[in-house]
Amino acid sequence: MKRHLLLASAAGLIAASAAGPAALAQAVEITLIHPFPDSLVYTKSCKELVGKLNATGAVKVAVRGGNEAIPMMNQPNAVRDGIVDMSCIPTAFYAQSIPESDAIATSNVSPDEVRKNGGMALIDKLHGRNMKMKYVGWIDSGVGFYMFMSKPPKFKPDGLPDFAGVKLRDNPIYSAFFKALGASAHNMPATEVYSALEKNVVDAAAWTSIGLIQWKWDKFLQHRVGPEFFQTDIAVIMNLAKWDGLPAAARAAVEKTVIEHEGSSRVARRKERDEEQAALKKNGMTFHELPGDGNKKWHQLSQEAAKQRMLDRLKAANRPTDDGEAIWKAYHK
Numbered sequence: 001m002k003r004h005l006l007l008a009s010a011a012g013l014i015a016a017s018a019a020g021p022a023a024l025a026q027a028v029e030i031t032l033i034h035p036f037p038d039s040l041v042y043t044k045s046c047k048e049l050v051g052k053l054n055a056t057g058a059v060k061v062a063v064r065g066g067n068e069a070i071p072m073m074n075q076p077n078a079v080r081d082g083i084v085d086m087s088c089i090p091t092a093f094y095a096q097s098i099p100e101s102d103a104i105a106t107s108n109v110s111p112d113e114v115r116k117n118g119g120m121a122l123i124d125k126l127h128g129r130n131m132k133m134k135y136v137g138w139i140d141s142g143v144g145f146y147m148f149m150s151k152p153p154k155f156k157p158d159g160l161p162d163f164a165g166v167k168l169r170d171n172p173i174y175s176a177f178f179k180a181l182g183a184s185a186h187n188m189p190a191t192e193v194y195s196a197l198e199k200n201v202v203d204a205a206a207w208t209s210i211g212l213i214q215w216k217w218d219k220f221l222q223h224r225v226g227p228e229f230f231q232t233d234i235a236v237i238m239n240l241a242k243w244d245g246l247p248a249a250a251r252a253a254v255e256k257t258v259i260e261h262e263g264s265s266r267v268a269r270r271k272e273r274d275e276e277q278a279a280l281k282k283n284g285m286t287f288h289e290l291p292g293d294g295n296k297k298w299h300q301l302s303q304e305a306a307k308q309r310m311l312d313r314l315k316a317a318n319r320p321t322d323d324g325e326a327i328w329k330a331y332h333k
Contacts, residue, residue, distance in 0.1 A: 027060040028250050030242065032086040033079075034063070035072035035093070036190070040214050041272060042234055045140050046088035049236070049261045058253035059246075061086065067191055076237070080131045085242045088139065091233045092173040098123075098130050099313035100324045104138065105173050105233040106306045107331035111138040111262040119330025122323060127237065134243035136236040137258035142266040143273045144228035145174065148212065148221035149204040150197070152288070159294025160301070161225055169193055169205035174230060178206075180305035193217060208232050209273040218280060224287045227295050229302045232269070303332075 032050060036043045043066065050061045070078050076094035079087050091101035100123065107114075114120045124135040147161070154162040163183040170178055170185030178185045186202050196202045197220040205217065209228055212218050236258050243251065281287060290298055307328060314321050 027054075027057055028246055030059050030061045030085045030238075031064050032061050032088075033070055033075055033084045034066050034087060035075055035089050036066060038066070041210055041269070042088070042140055042232075045234075045261075045265050045268070048265075049088065049139065049258070052257050052261060053254060056253040056257055058250040067189070072189060072191075076131070076133075079237055079239050080133055082239045082241060084239075086236070086238045088234055088236055090173060091235045092171070094131065095172060095310075096313065098126050099310045099317070099319075100126055100327045101233070102176075102306045102310040103324070103327045103331040104235075105230050106303055107141075107231050107233075109331055109333055110266065111141055111259075113333075114138070114330055115259075117330050119327055122327050122330065126323060126327075128240055132240045134238045134240050136238055136243075136254065137262050138234070139236060139258070139261055139265045140232050140234040140269050141262070142270045143209045143232055145206050145208055145230050145232075146228055147204065147206050147225040148217065149223040149225055150220050151203065152223055152286070153225045155291055155294070158297060159290050159292035160297055161290070163204075166204050167200075167202045169196065169202040171206065173233070174206055174302075174306075176305040176309040177229070177302045180301050190215065197221070210269060210276045213276060213279065218283065218285065222285050224277075224280065224285055226288070226290050226298050229299065230306075 030053075032046075034043050034046045038044075047063065050063060053059050053061050064084055066072075070084070072089070073093055075084075075087050075089055076097070078084050090105070091098070092105050095101045103119075104123070111120070114123075120135070120138065127133045127135040149166065154164075156162045160181065163181055166183065168178060168183045168185045170187040171190075175185065175187070186196070188196060188202075190207075193202065193205055194216060197205070197217060203220075205221065207215070207217065212221070246254070289295075310324050310328070311321055314324055
């Protein structure tokens, strides 16, 4: 009997060793919240990441819900304050606290590039300094935003859309750009847009190049205007005290898993973007190109407006702009 117990114990130790150092210790419990509904691709990706993290054996991530649990715009502060440990959320949702995050949403490079050139390390440093959070990674990148309208667009002589009389839904990601375009915008959470479209409170909205069909906004918005702009900026953030309290093996497992998901989610989102845009066109949506030099001016204005907002916020907070300039350079080529 004693021999059998010894053999079983040895077998268990061998199995745990084979699973890696992290599996030798008890998995650390982590709570996570997400901003979007379960049906949306970004929530599915976040939960896919949770599954990968739990599979390491180093951590046990429990999903505490979404916008219904904590309103999406309050979630970054909830992570900062330790109400929950972790989130997958756009950095634009807390850019007033970390204005340099505007460089991510307007970026034209990949997570791998900014890991190599030091841009992500600098963003991480600012998260720790200004919000007591760890910036673990940038997932679901590689896809941008489009403008969608219920009516055919009108254009100004310079080739840019004329938004006079258009009731546009706004969002922190692109609000500076919309103001620069002269648009009159209504700020509201994505969860309220369907009802606002139905009631004609708004008749235009920007959204990422995937997800319009999932939101069912394409029922009202049948015109895509102009080129793709910006880039999705979904961050994996964690309360800094929680991160610092993780065993070294657990931190290593989380970082490795998030980096892998950065790459795989980027590939998946770009494939879905192409599929969704093809489906929208097949279902009758009209794609409107900007006339003349409209595309060039569109991109130039979007970048200039976002960078100026970043600099203005830093100056208003009496913070130096050196880090912002360095991050902007790292996230753009």
